[in-house]
Structures are given as structure tokens and as C-alpha cells.
Amino acid sequence: MKHKLNILGALTAGIFATGLAVTATEVSAKDIVINMAGPDWGPTRFLQEKFNKTYKAKSGNNVKLVFDFIPWPNFYDRVAASLTSGEKKYQMVVSDSQWIGTFIEGGHFLKLNKYIDADPTLQAIMKDTHPAFVEAYATYPHKSKNYYGFPQFPDTKMTWFRKDLFCHAGEKAAFKAKFGGTLPCTYAEWKDTDWKTWASIGEFFRRNKGDKLGDGVAADDFYGIAYQAGKGLDFSSMQINAFIWQHGGSIWDEANEPKAQAVGVVNNAASVKGFQHYLDLLKWSPPVAKTGQMDIFVIQELIMQGKVAAIINWAGLAPPALDPKNSKHAKQIDFALTPGLRGKDGKISRWDNIGGQPFVLTTWNSDEVTMEALEIVKWWMSPEVQLDFAKNGGESGLMSVMARSDYNSIRPWNRAHVELLDWQKDVWHVPEFFEMLTQQQEEFDKAITGQKTAKQALDAIAKFQQDLLTEAGRIQ
Amino acid sequence: MxxxxxxxxxxxxxxxxxxxxxxxxxxxxxxxxxxxxxxxxxxxxxxxxxxxxxxxAPALIMLFLMNIFPLMWSFGLSFFHYKASSIRPPRFAGFYYYEKVLTDPVVWERLQTTAQIVALSVLLQMVIGFAMALMFEKKFPFRRELLMLVLTPMMLSFVAVGVFFKLFYEPTFGILSQGYAYFFGEPLTLLATKWGAIWAIVIADAWMWSPFVMLLVLAGLVSVPDYLYEAAAVDRASWWRRFKTVTFPYVRGLLLLALLFRTIETFKIFDVVYIITAGGPGTSTETIAVYVYKVAFQFFKTSQSSALSYILLFVVIVLTNLYLYFVNRRNEEI
Incomplete structure (x- = not known):
């Protein structure tokens, strides 16, 4: 009986102690809300959904992540307005890589070095993040050792093509007969595709309504190729920079300020040649190219609605193209490497402009909120979550995840994405970037719409940047 | 107690x-x-x-907080070096930004573009509005229903109208281009040239606001006493003579009001331009309002955009005073 009493006493004490512990945890658990600004699209929607379903804060706090989903066209304006107004609404922001200088110098984005130095998990994440993402998403000044962000969605451009056309025996034979080369169908064939073949594709697939196309006839006028040629945001620049870099041209090198110049660099002969090459290929694009409004959403729509055979666009926009609800050719669209410029040695240069977004923390958060935000970063950058993200249409920024044997087959664009990472560079990150970008976009647009030559446009860009950056003290 | x-x-x-x-x-x-x-x-x-x-008091407080204070604050900022995106405190600049704005060729270029759009759009609105008013002055079957339909555009949001016309002008999918291609074999790329893009904006703006002009003119037309027309008929006055001596004097005041009101509004045109062309091709259709937005909220040149805004405000005040003068004169006539 005594023994039984002892057991009963122990049980009672245990229950009491557990109760006390639970009560203590409940008392110390705080409600923490982290508001995050992000563009309204798949990668951020997935983050919110995954967080809601699986995230448990290790601290025991009730951490809630509340996304402010902002449409892409207004994304910069809305975030900039919020940050500069001083409303301190967001604890985290999905920032475009180019913005970071503006908001770091504005005192809005938090430098993370001391947190990374104190946390082995964050150090491991930084070490495992692909260098292209670290450079573009995290460092300011560019390529320095000051870190501000982690990849939320790393993105690259690639070729989207209609395999029902490119792998069609009749079309392949006709292409060979006309141009003497191979109409690319397999990954290996696309890997050997340069801009010359891309131009031939453009010419080859230009069909009028009623012309034979693959197994059927063209229901409407049909075009061969399309890539970004839009005045808004950074659309044209993202594609033109690829041509400029591949031809050996340059943009103003912010990592080398104040010595780096704009005049004589931005408008040097190689840059002009690269830009002219880009302009020459536009003639094989749908007529919207002539208006300077052929942005990433327009070319996405063009291929989904069956108006064009191949485009170059971001992986981030690919999932809807494979969804029959959105795309008339969901089953026929496939992905491959982007074309490039073939050198004298026969090798293809594929320099391109990196896309994607880091997420950053803001400076006005309490230590407690900052630590919880960093816990979210660690959760997001964990291999399991990164893998799940990749399976659901995203891309991982971690080299260890991308090195998995099954990674390339998770989604049809993964192989090209991984292979293209070593070819990525970025535009400027300085606070003057938006003025530089806007003026550059306007000048590019003038050349695209035939108001200026490639040289005139690049001369105007170089002069503007030289004056602006000199006034800002970034060029001596 | x-x-x-x-x-x-x-x-x-x-x-x-x-x-x-x-x-x-x-x-x-x-x-x-x-x-x-x-x-x-x-x-x-x-x-x-x-x-x-x-x-x-609540209305006055709201007015002060939402209008007067920001106005005074931005007026003050126009005399300082200040960027909203920067943590640097403002430094006194005097009239530097006013001088900079007034001597900036880009500003004059944007004003010129705005003037071109205003001239074409307001002219079109006056002509179409007047013609529609003459049509609706008469009684005919389904007049009321048709009148309601005609008034719909000015009740729509600017953004909706902008998106609608952007899709309308789209050269690959747009109905305008499809129709053009049916007759001429080539798609219509209206937004590829400066004047094509300007006309695209003018048509959208005129479509939206011609009904407003029509309403004002119609109010004038229905106020003309019948006996004047009867007297003119007795005198065997021609249609043109009747219009010139009877109809027009009654609608002249309202027409002038419509002209001024639409000029002021079109001078500030932003939404439709921003959505249809974003100022392109190049900067061909960038109006002064779009330019101010760009300088203020994309480049964060707060002082410069404030100075420019005050210069524009001055222009609008002059036009508004003209408008009020004619309103008062019409009231006196009535």
C-alpha cells in the first residue's frame, strides 16, 4: 500500500511539475509577428504556405510570418515607399539584388556579419550558398565581405522551347535543308546552340497563318524567337547585358570605384557590337518587340498561347507554362541552356545577368525579432525545405542541394539552371542604380523602337552614368 | 455634482x-x-x-494633416538638399532646385509632350462631346439607355481604362491589330512610334472624358428656350445661323468651363500614360506628371521633385483661377 502511495505521490508530483513547466513555457512564449514584403508569385506564396504548415519556432515563441504580397510591376515602388516613409512596417523584405545599396545606405537593411559570426549554422549556410548568389544577393559594397541577405529565390534565364516543333522530324529535316545545321531538340543539341543558330530558328519558324507548322498548320501568324525587349523595370537590360558581356563589353564596374569609368567602357566597341547583335535578332520576334513592351510576362504569354517557338525567360516564371490551365502547350514546352556567342576556339560564352531575390532583415527590429527572423532564414535554407521548394517550382541556392543526384530531374529546368550558374554576373547595387537603370532602359528602348542606333544609345548611357556617378563621388 | x-x-x-x-x-x-x-x-x-x-474641426484637422501640412512640408523641402531614401539630414539649398528645374531641358521636353497630348486630347473631347450632345439633345428610341452607356467610360477607374486600351493596342493579340491585319495583312504596332503612342493615349483619354464634355454641353443645349428656335424658324434662319446665334451663345459658357476643366485635368494626366506606354517608346510620351513621379518616387530626388511640383502647381492654379473666373461669370449671366 505504501509502495502504491509512493507511486501515486511521484505521479502527482510529476504531473504537477509538468504542469508548472508547461505553464512557464506558455507564460514566456511571446507572440511575434514578422511582416515580410514580397512579390506576389509562386516562390513567395510557397514560402508562406510552407511556413504556415511546418514552421515551429525553436524558442517556443508563437512566431507568425505575414507576407505582404505585392504585384511585380509595383513591387519596387511599394517597398521603397514603405521603407523611406519611416512606417517601419516590414521586419523582412524580399529585395531585388540591385536595390540593396539604396536601402543599406538609407539605413533600412541590417548588416548581418555579427549574427553570422556568432552562429555556426548561418556560417555553414553562407559557405554552402553558391558564390554567384552570395555576391549578388548579400554583399555591399559589391563583392565586399559585408553581408546583408540570403537567397529567397535564386533565378536564372534559360531557353523555353516547343519540343513538338523542335523535335519534329519534318521540321528538323527542313531546317537542315535550309540552314545546314541541326534544329536543336536534345539538351546536348541546345548546349551547342549559339546566337547564329538562334537567328536561324527565328527565321525558320516565321510562319503566316495557315502555313504548315509541325503536325498541323499555324492558327495565326507564328514567330520563331523572343526575349526581353521591354522598357519597364529592368527588362531589356537583363538580356542586353548578356550580349554585351559575351561580346567582351562591360558595364560600369562598381567593385572598382572610384577608378572605374563609364565613358569609354559602357560605350566601347565591344559593347556596341553586343547591343547591335541583340537588336538584329529582334526582327524575328513577334511585332510587340517593335513597341518596346515585350517584357518577361509578354514573352511568357506568347509561348503559352502558341505564338512563338522559343523564348529566353526566367525559371521563376516557368511553372505556369507547364500548367494546362494557363498554357495551351503545357505538355510541349521544355527547357534548355540559353544560346551564347561562339568564340574562335568553338567554345560558347554564356555570360548572363543573374535574377532572383534575396531576403533581408530591416534595422528597426528588436533583438528578439531579429533572432526569430534569422531562425526563419535558417529554416528556409535548410536542405529539406530547399529540396521541397525545388520540387514545388523553386530553385535552391545551396550547392549541396544542387549537387544531389536527383536535383536535375526534379523539375525540367533544373539542369540548365545549375549549369548556367557559373555564367552569372549582376548589374550595379549602388544607390544610384534606379536612376542609371531607368535612363538606360529609356535609351535601350529608343534603339529598340528605331529612334537611335546602338552606338548613340550607349553613348548617351555612358555620358549620363559618368555625370551621375561623378556627382555622387563614385567616379573620380 | x-x-x-x-x-x-x-x-x-x-x-x-x-x-x-x-x-x-x-x-x-x-x-x-x-x-x-x-x-x-x-x-x-x-x-x-x-x-x-x-x-x-474634424474636417479642418483632416484637411490640415492630409493637405496643408504635406503641402507646406514639401514646399519647405524644395529649398533644401534632401533625398527621402537617404539618412542624411536636409541642408539648405535656397532656390537651387527651382533654378535647376527651370533650366533643365528634360523638363521642357516633358512639358512639350504634355502640351501635345493636352492639345490633341482636349480638342478631340470637345469635338466628340459637342457632337454627342447635339445628338442626345434630340429625342429618339433608346435615348436614355444609350446615354447611360455613353456615360460609362468616365465612371471607370483610370487603371481599368489604361489596361483595357493597352490590351486593345497589343500588336500580337490585340483586337485593333487583328482587325488591321485582316484588311492590310500586317499587324498594327501603334505603340512603336512617338505619334502612334501619343494618339493611343489621346484616344483612350478622349474615350473616357468626351462624355463629361457632352454632359456639360447638353445642360446648355436643353436650357435654350424653344421660342427662340421658333422665332428663328419664322425668320427662315439657316441651320448654321440658328446654331451660331441661338444655340452657341447658350452653350459657350459651359463649353469654356469644359475646356478649362479638361485642360487642367489632362495637364495632370498620369495613370493612362503610365499603364499604356510607361512614357515610351523611349521617352516619347513621358508627360510631366509621369516625370515628377519618376523623380520623386523612383530616383528619390525629393527636393527636385518638390520644386518641380510647385512650379506645376502654379500653372494649375493659374488655370483654376481662369476656370473660377468663367464659372462666376456664367453665374452672373444666369
């Missing part, structure tokens, strides 16, 4: 009879100096001599 309440009740009763007497009662009995209760305070606040001020 209850005494002031009792007094208030009697004061209210007095108020309905003799205001002067009741005022005396209120002054003597309901004062915050007593500070006895919140109720006393509210009664003091809304005593008859303060009631008017108290009722308009």
Missing part, C-alpha cells in the same frame, strides 16, 4: 425659446474650469457658441 446637469437641461429648454438667454445660462453653468465630469466637458465643448467650430 448633479447641479450642472440640471442646469444644462434647463439651458437646453431655454435655448429652444430664447437663444440669448440660454447662452448666458450656459456660460454661467457649464465650464471646464469646474472639471467635474467628462459630461460637463463635452457639454462645454458643444455649447452653442462653440458648436459650429467643433463640428467643422
Amino acid at each position: 448633479n447641479k450642472p446637469v440640471t442646469n444644462v437641461a434647463s439651458a437646453s429648454a431655454d435655448l429652444s425659446r430664447t437663444p440669448a438667454a440660454s447662452n448666458n445660462v450656459t456660460d454661467n453653468t457649464i465650464t471646464p474650469a469646474g472639471g467635474k465630469s467628462m459630461r460637463d466637458f463635452w457639454q462645454w465643448m458643444f455649447s452653442p457658441e462653440r458648436r459650429g467650430a467643433m463640428l467643422v
Whole structure:
């Protein structure tokens, strides 16, 4: 009986102690809300959904992540307005890589070095993040050792093509007969595709309504190729920079300020040649190219609605193209490497402009909120979550995840994405970037719409940047 | 403690009879100096001599906070070096930004573009609005229904109209281009050239606002007394003579109002331009309002955009005064 009493006493004490512990945890658990600004699209929607379903804060706090989903066209304006107004609404922001200088110098984005130095998990994440993402998403000044962000969605451009056309025996034979080369169908064939073949594709697939196309006839006028040629945001620049870099041209090198110049660099002969090459290929694009409004959403729509055979666009926009609800050719669209410029040695240069977004923390958060935000970063950058993200249409920024044997087959664009990472560079990150970008976009647009030559446009860009950056003290 | 309440009740009763007497009662009995209760305070606040001020106070406070203060603040900023995106404190700049704006060729170029759009759009609105008013002045079947349809565009949001016309002009999918290609074999790329893009904006703006002009003119047309037309008919006056001597004098004032009002509004055109062309191709259709937005909210040149805004405000004030002058003159005529 005594023994039984002892057991009963122990049980009672245990229950009491557990109760006390639970009560203590409940008392110390705080409600923490982290508001995050992000563009309204798949990668951020997935983050919110995954967080809601699986995230448990290790601290025991009730951490809630509340996304402010902002449409892409207004994304910069809305975030900039919020940050500069001083409303301190967001604890985290999905920032475009180019913005970071503006908001770091504005005192809005938090430098993370001391947190990374104190946390082995964050150090491991930084070490495992692909260098292209670290450079573009995290460092300011560019390529320095000051870190501000982690990849939320790393993105690259690639070729989207209609395999029902490119792998069609009749079309392949006709292409060979006309141009003497191979109409690319397999990954290996696309890997050997340069801009010359891309131009031939453009010419080859230009069909009028009623012309034979693959197994059927063209229901409407049909075009061969399309890539970004839009005045808004950074659309044209993202594609033109690829041509400029591949031809050996340059943009103003912010990592080398104040010595780096704009005049004589931005408008040097190689840059002009690269830009002219880009302009020459536009003639094989749908007529919207002539208006300077052929942005990433327009070319996405063009291929989904069956108006064009191949485009170059971001992986981030690919999932809807494979969804029959959105795309008339969901089953026929496939992905491959982007074309490039073939050198004298026969090798293809594929320099391109990196896309994607880091997420950053803001400076006005309490230590407690900052630590919880960093816990979210660690959760997001964990291999399991990164893998799940990749399976659901995203891309991982971690080299260890991308090195998995099954990674390339998770989604049809993964192989090209991984292979293209070593070819990525970025535009400027300085606070003057938006003025530089806007003026550059306007000048590019003038050349695209035939108001200026490639040289005139690049001369105007170089002069503007030289004056602006000199006034800002970034060029001596 | 209850005494002031009792007094208030009697004061209210007095108020309905003799205001002067009741005022005396209120002054003597309901004062915050007593500070006895919140109720006393509210009664003091809304005593008859303060009631008017108290009722308009919320509106005045809102007006001050939302309009007057930001106006004064931005006016002040136009005399300082200041960027909203920077943590640097403002530094005094005097008239530097006014001088910079007035000598900036880009500003004059944007003003020129704005003037071209205003001239074409307002002219089109006046012609179409006047023609529609002449049509709707007469009675015909389904007039009311048609009138409602015609008025719909000006009730739509600018963004909706912008998106609608952007899709309309789209050269690959757009209905305009499809129709053009049907007849001419080539798609129509209206937005590829400066004047094509300007006309695209003008058409969208005129589509939206011609009904407004029509409404004003129609109001003038229906106010013309029938006996004047009857007299003109007796005199065997021609259609043109009737229009010139009878109809037009009645609508002239309203037409002028429509002209000024639409000029002021079109001068500030932003939404439709921003959505249809974003100022392109190049900068061919970048109006001054789009430019101000760009300088203020994309480049964060707060001082410069403030100075430019005040110069534009001055232009609008001049136009508004003209508008008010004609409104007053018409009131006097009536």
C-alpha cells in the first residue's frame, strides 16, 4: 500500500511539475509577428504556405510570418515607399539584388556579419550558398565581405522551347535543308546552340497563318524567337547585358570605384557590337518587340498561347507554362541552356545577368525579432525545405542541394539552371542604380523602337552614368 | 455634482425659446474650469457658441494633416538638399532646385509632350462631346439607355481604362491589330512610334472624358428656350445661323468651363500614360506628371521633385483661377 502511495505521490508530483513547466513555457512564449514584403508569385506564396504548415519556432515563441504580397510591376515602388516613409512596417523584405545599396545606405537593411559570426549554422549556410548568389544577393559594397541577405529565390534565364516543333522530324529535316545545321531538340543539341543558330530558328519558324507548322498548320501568324525587349523595370537590360558581356563589353564596374569609368567602357566597341547583335535578332520576334513592351510576362504569354517557338525567360516564371490551365502547350514546352556567342576556339560564352531575390532583415527590429527572423532564414535554407521548394517550382541556392543526384530531374529546368550558374554576373547595387537603370532602359528602348542606333544609345548611357556617378563621388 | 446637469437641461429648454438667454445660462453653468465630469466637458465643448467650430474641426484637422501640412512640408523641402531614401539630414539649398528645374531641358521636353497630348486630347473631347450632345439633345428610341452607356467610360477607374486600351493596342493579340491585319495583312504596332503612342493615349483619354464634355454641353443645349428656335424658324434662319446665334451663345459658357476643366485635368494626366506606354517608346510620351513621379518616387530626388511640383502647381492654379473666373461669370449671366 505504501509502495502504491509512493507511486501515486511521484505521479502527482510529476504531473504537477509538468504542469508548472508547461505553464512557464506558455507564460514566456511571446507572440511575434514578422511582416515580410514580397512579390506576389509562386516562390513567395510557397514560402508562406510552407511556413504556415511546418514552421515551429525553436524558442517556443508563437512566431507568425505575414507576407505582404505585392504585384511585380509595383513591387519596387511599394517597398521603397514603405521603407523611406519611416512606417517601419516590414521586419523582412524580399529585395531585388540591385536595390540593396539604396536601402543599406538609407539605413533600412541590417548588416548581418555579427549574427553570422556568432552562429555556426548561418556560417555553414553562407559557405554552402553558391558564390554567384552570395555576391549578388548579400554583399555591399559589391563583392565586399559585408553581408546583408540570403537567397529567397535564386533565378536564372534559360531557353523555353516547343519540343513538338523542335523535335519534329519534318521540321528538323527542313531546317537542315535550309540552314545546314541541326534544329536543336536534345539538351546536348541546345548546349551547342549559339546566337547564329538562334537567328536561324527565328527565321525558320516565321510562319503566316495557315502555313504548315509541325503536325498541323499555324492558327495565326507564328514567330520563331523572343526575349526581353521591354522598357519597364529592368527588362531589356537583363538580356542586353548578356550580349554585351559575351561580346567582351562591360558595364560600369562598381567593385572598382572610384577608378572605374563609364565613358569609354559602357560605350566601347565591344559593347556596341553586343547591343547591335541583340537588336538584329529582334526582327524575328513577334511585332510587340517593335513597341518596346515585350517584357518577361509578354514573352511568357506568347509561348503559352502558341505564338512563338522559343523564348529566353526566367525559371521563376516557368511553372505556369507547364500548367494546362494557363498554357495551351503545357505538355510541349521544355527547357534548355540559353544560346551564347561562339568564340574562335568553338567554345560558347554564356555570360548572363543573374535574377532572383534575396531576403533581408530591416534595422528597426528588436533583438528578439531579429533572432526569430534569422531562425526563419535558417529554416528556409535548410536542405529539406530547399529540396521541397525545388520540387514545388523553386530553385535552391545551396550547392549541396544542387549537387544531389536527383536535383536535375526534379523539375525540367533544373539542369540548365545549375549549369548556367557559373555564367552569372549582376548589374550595379549602388544607390544610384534606379536612376542609371531607368535612363538606360529609356535609351535601350529608343534603339529598340528605331529612334537611335546602338552606338548613340550607349553613348548617351555612358555620358549620363559618368555625370551621375561623378556627382555622387563614385567616379573620380 | 448633479447641479450642472440640471442646469444644462434647463439651458437646453431655454435655448429652444430664447437663444440669448440660454447662452448666458450656459456660460454661467457649464465650464471646464469646474472639471467635474467628462459630461460637463463635452457639454462645454458643444455649447452653442462653440458648436459650429467643433463640428467643422474634424474636417479642418483632416484637411490640415492630409493637405496643408504635406503641402507646406514639401514646399519647405524644395529649398533644401534632401533625398527621402537617404539618412542624411536636409541642408539648405535656397532656390537651387527651382533654378535647376527651370533650366533643365528634360523638363521642357516633358512639358512639350504634355502640351501635345493636352492639345490633341482636349480638342478631340470637345469635338466628340459637342457632337454627342447635339445628338442626345434630340429625342429618339433608346435615348436614355444609350446615354447611360455613353456615360460609362468616365465612371471607370483610370487603371481599368489604361489596361483595357493597352490590351486593345497589343500588336500580337490585340483586337485593333487583328482587325488591321485582316484588311492590310500586317499587324498594327501603334505603340512603336512617338505619334502612334501619343494618339493611343489621346484616344483612350478622349474615350473616357468626351462624355463629361457632352454632359456639360447638353445642360446648355436643353436650357435654350424653344421660342427662340421658333422665332428663328419664322425668320427662315439657316441651320448654321440658328446654331451660331441661338444655340452657341447658350452653350459657350459651359463649353469654356469644359475646356478649362479638361485642360487642367489632362495637364495632370498620369495613370493612362503610365499603364499604356510607361512614357515610351523611349521617352516619347513621358508627360510631366509621369516625370515628377519618376523623380520623386523612383530616383528619390525629393527636393527636385518638390520644386518641380510647385512650379506645376502654379500653372494649375493659374488655370483654376481662369476656370473660377468663367464659372462666376456664367453665374452672373444666369
